[in-house]
Amino acid sequence: MSRPQAISLMIVVTLLWSMAGVVTRHLDTARSFEVTFWRSGFCVIALAFALTLTRGPGLWRKLLHPSKVIWISGICWSIMFTAFMVAITLTTVANVLIVMALGPLITALFTHFFLHHRLATTTWLAIAVAALGIVWMFLYDKDATFSMIGSLVSLGVPVAAAINFTLLQHIGLDRTITPDNKPVQDMLQAVLIGAMLSTLAMLPLAWPFQASPHDLGLLSLLGIFQLATPCLLVVRLTKELSAPELSLLGQLEVIFGVTWAWLWAGEQLSIHTLSGGLLVLGALVANELFRIFRRNRAERLLR
Template identity: 45%
Template sequence: MTSPATHRKALLLMISAASLWSIAGVLTRQLHAAHGFEVTFWRSLFAGLFVAGAMLWQHRSQALGKVAAAGRFGLISGVMWAVMFCCFMIALTMTTVANTLIVMSVTPLLTAVLAWMILHQKIVLRTWLAIAVALAGMVWMFAGGMSSVDATGLAGMLVATGIPIAMSVNVIVLKKAGKSLDLIPAVLLGAVISGVLMLPLAMPLQASPHDVAILAVLGVLQLGFPCMLMVSASRHLSAPEISLLGLLEVLLGPIWAWLGAGEVPAHETLAGGGIVLAALVFNELLALKEDV
């Protein structure tokens, strides 16, 4: 049984992770020469280096053993991370930040269904209500941008569907593995798989020093570090709770892209985002009240 203090700490870790994930779009829009596969390669490379460095600092000579100890759960989780890393950045180069994030908004519903089917986890009524309200908000957000989606944008949204599927499976794997198994090595594995897959497609590399600096920030602060935070938080949060809190990325991403890259969101995007935020706050306030 998770104590109230531990639950609140996990809550803060997940909020921090989702907030850091949300800066991807605005930073990607600052790139000059790097695009598509190359962006994914560099981001994965820097994420892998960061996670490897963190593991070496924490575990020293036992770091390699930690990777091996992750076993089949670590392998499955690593593949899911790789799918998310690849699909997310490729989608961002094909469609808007808002459209990419909106596709991701089905994650809580998919995660809740999988948690019910695979983990036999009872989903409390407040969480189902929060998921339903959040989905309604996403539909409202989505309605404002669909009319301007061209063929390339539609293809980008199709690529983005890999993200909620992989995210939901990954959350289930993290919960199935339990609190005793450290799956932070899976983040490293995901970065390695993603980098290896993307490198041949990224050649010849064209990123300028300016781009590499931005991609380093993306790899460390937007990918490696927050993914480690999520793994730590997942030990003390329910599967639907993890994916619901992850919607903060969907909410904040278009705002940063608006403020930092001039991608002005439609009125429906802002209104729908407010509904999503209300659903998240409602669910977590009730959860915290139950912990008291």
């Protein structure tokens, strides 16, 4: 895959991710936990089909005895799947996506405190600016309490993602690749386990089901094309693009998602949400650009 093809495909991934909010706003009767149940359930079906097709029946034998790394990652994925959809039903799409965008900075903090990775001054500055942006979003919000509850739930997504990455680095990421660069652990199994755990956890809370056939059609769209397909594509793209590049391109989800919610779901952005969100996104983009610049400069010095 060429570099322009990889970048274009990552933009497609962010477009797929970004449709969750606007699609959820067009549901008829399904609410909260049931929305999460059906989305995760359809994701399980799609991933099971795709992975069985590519991995063969041996996939299911391996799932009976997953490693500790796979289990930890799967639990984190389940929290991410669940917290995101519940949060979307509690606050605006913009609030959820902006809070989720904190993921790279939370991960940087976790690796600093738990793995003793050194953080650049620009990263500390980005964390401070992003935190200021989040505070500004809610400082003058007339529905601050309502927005805060949904945003706190959505915070589970970047926190779980940060725990996932940090723990994998600490206990197993170095052992998921053999000396000849072949994967020992199939991390897509973790995504499948996460979707299964999310579905099972939501089942008793979603009962009795109220989703209409119209709702089931939309939720199957989310499970297959907004969740399962991007997961498969991102794993492939990790072989083509660096982590900072993936993180930087991933921020397009916020722009796309907020735009769709504004155009097709009638969600209006307050001036405080807009200015606070711009602070968060500006801090993230600037930090990732500095990381890419530092990496390229280090590579040139080594030549």
